[in-house]
Amino acid sequence: xxxxxxxxxxxxxxxxxxxxxxxxxxxxxxxxxxxxxxxxxxxxxxxxxxxxxxxxxxxxxxxxxxxxxxxxxxxxxxxxxxxxxxxxxxxxx
Numbered sequence: 001x002x003x004x005x006x007x008x009x010x011x012x013x014x015x016x017x018x019x020x021x022x023x024x025x026x027x028x029x030x031x032x033x034x035x036x037x038x039x040x041x042x043x044x045x046x047x048x049x050x051x052x053x054x055x056x057x058x059x060x061x062x063x064x065x066x067x068x069x070x071x072x073x074x075x076x077x078x079x080x081x082x083x084x085x086x087x088x089x090x091x092x093x
């Protein structure tokens with residue numbers, strides 16, 4: 001029987017789940033907020049803070065995120081806006 005790490009090794013495009021890797025992946029303005037939250041975290045909350053920011057940088061680093069954001073901004077994304085869905089729901093009442 002072999003031991004498996006609870007955190008998979010970073011693959012291509014994956015950012016290691018460490019404070020240094022997350023901080024390096026953030027723009028300076030967000031990096032300061034990351035450090036502030038990490039500095040205020042307790043023993044009970046520090047893992048959740050790191051996980052939240054790591055998830056943010058993982059999503060931001062994914063090329064699909066950039067393509068999707070561009071499609072939404074350009075009005076070419078499939079589907080309809082939340083405003084249209086809410087309007088439709090109001091009309092159905």
